[in-house]
Amino acid sequence: MLTSIDRVMIYAVLCIISFSTIMLTSHHPTGLFAMGGLLAAIVGLWVELSNKTELKQQKKQP
Numbered sequence: 001m002l003t004s005i006d007r008v009m010i011y012a013v014l015c016i017i018s019f020s021t022i023m024l025t026s027h028h029p030t031g032l033f034a035m036g037g038l039l040a041a042i043v044g045l046w047v048e049l050s051n052k053t054e055l056k057q058q059k060k061q062p
Helices: 004-024 030-050 052-060
Strands: none
Touching: 004 030
């Protein structure tokens, strides 16, 4: 099972990949999928980071 720190890292990598795809492609229809991926990554990061108590608890455990 993934911890919240693992999920934050996955969302951050998805955000970087989506942003890079948007910057490297011109106005193709695939840009819409990249925008959707970027939006999903931003929402996922916001949800994960809004629950800071779970992140703090997981950092304290060895």
